[in-house]
Amino acid sequence: MRILVVDDEVRLARSVARALNAEGFDTDIVHNGTDALWQANEVDYGAIILDIMLPGKNGYEVCRDLRAEGNDTPILMLTAKVGEYDEAEAFDTGADDYLRKPFSLVVLLARLRSLLRRGPVPATDELVVGGLTIDRGQLACVRADGGRVELTPREFAVLEYLARRAPDVVAKQALIDAVWGYDFDGDPNIVEVYVGYLRRKLGRDAVRTVRNVGYQLTGGDA
Incomplete structure (x- = not known):
């Protein structure tokens, strides 16, 4: 499935596209509203991730024009603006969902999967790694013995990002970008803190540290 990413922030657009590619999607990127409108009408996209503040045509105009032309591709609208009127306008112009910046890539992917589930192509909700089953639809983790593990959203x-990349080793910066967001400027050691939380709940062998490389979810015995 192909996704169109529309954002004039080049670094953000590329970061989103990399996350989508890691999920198995094909992506196209454009950086202004005029190109977005043309591209969306030329290619059959599974969904469009559309920023509001764009040169040429803004996201509201692009969304309104697409709907007026009969294009019903699911649209997830992004914005750095804050206010309920902006959100209302997004839905009034035909957007299917709305996400404020800054956001984590995990949240973006979850919202995108939710949009795609409304259409004819369902997303895969379960990931199995070792003795763990990660249910992305229910945001739940279940052990092999059927026991449910209570986890905070973070x-x-x-866990979900490590599971999607398993058995690959995930670099610390990749985890930060995916979970805390591309513009996170806090202490990068937060990754070690959360890996520690997971080990306490899932078992020490569930997450393996590969020195100077990153982290690998094995699932352990669970």
């Missing part, structure tokens, strides 16, 4: 986001 712990689940770390």
Whole structure:
């Protein structure tokens, strides 16, 4: 499935596209509203991730024009603006969902999967790694013996990203970008803190540290 990413922030657009590619999506990127409108009408996209503040045509105009032309591709609108009127206008112009910046890539992917589930192509909700089953639809983790592990939303986001990349080793910066967001400027050691939380709840062998490389979810015995 192909996704169109529309944002004039080049670094953000590329970061989103990399996350989508890691999920198995194909992506196209454009940086202004005029190109977005043309591209969306030329290619059959599964969904469009559309920023509001764009040169040429803004996101509201692009969304309104697409709907007026009969294009019903699901649209997830992004904005750095804050206010309920902006959100209302996004929905009034035909957007299907709305996400404020800054956001984590995990949240963006979850919202995108939710949009795609409304259409004819369902997203895969379960990931199995070792003795763990990660249910992305229910935001739950279940052991092989059927026991449910209670996780905070952030712990689940770390676990889910590691599970999607398993058995690959995930670099610390990749985890930060995916879970805390591309513009996170806090202490990068927060990753070790959350890996520690997961080990306490899932078992020490569930997450393996590969020195100078990153982290690998093995699932342990669970």
